[in-house]
Amino acid sequence: MLVAGIDIGSLTAKALILEDSKIRAYAIIPTGVDSEGTSKKVMNSALERAELSLEDLEYVVSTGYGRVIVPFANKNITEISCHAKGAVFLFPSVRTILDMGGQDCKAIRCDASGKVQNFAMNDKCAAGTGRFFEIIAETMELPLEELGGLSLEAMSAAKISSACVVFAKSEVLALLRKGVDKKNILAGINEAVALRVFALLNRVGIEKDFAITGGIAKNVGVVRKVEEKVGLKALIAEEPQIVGALGAALFAKEALEQV
């Protein structure tokens, strides 16, 4: 059985092809202004890696911010349900998921089958999102990929009073002017972000095991701070950005099996 999940996020688009219960190939590309074009591009890229064509796929489920504009999808499902489904597939013991995406954060609690029990999201505020860290990286003139590692070398965390991206940026600039070590500033930012997402997680209630999905799961500094607050080790997929697309593909597989 060949099915696919496609996750059109606010910053990146992901496509994943599932052969029975095995991941055959996936692709991740930046989401352009043309969402429909992006959906075709990312799907073609995954198909190429799998040496398949669109006609080989029996069912496609779309998810994410742009899920309704995928012309070749048979069905669309919210990213909340897809992240839960994908995370439980990878880590069957997971019951609480924090998805830290390009422009929003979601806290999800689910049952053993990956069905959502409780969710809360925040897409009004950019604190703790990919875009937030892109702006921090630009402001500090550091490569995005190095933020997490550097923050772990901090001697102490600088006090950042606002996790709002607009205010945080000016606070960072003020701290840099004062000569505060970049590492300490990064640790302070991670602390502020962790506090915010912890409040979101408490809305849905935390039950072990705990997983973090989305691009921010690659920032080891944020992950450590969130783990400190939650009091649990976070399970993180080898490629945390594709968990939503994986969940979508699993929904596609289910849809076929129901027929």
Place this chain on the structure above:
Amino acid sequence: MIAHYGYADGSGEYYLIVDTDRCDGCGRCVEVCPNDILELAPDDYGKTVVRVKDEFVNSIGYICPACKRRDERCESVCEHAALSYTW
């Protein structure tokens, strides 16, 4: 499923909370909402339940607290206590 629609910002937490296991999709809350922010739609598992329309999720804090003074509001007309809020 407990669905939290809304957000938290510097001024507080604004969530309209739907317990979709309790909701039977009768639509009374949808009718009573003076701002037309609610709708009935199938969730990801196929059950038709009430939800907050996407375009209103990020403005709940400006719209909904005003209903606190009304006798008939989404949460008070629900016979199954499927709705609650945080303001």
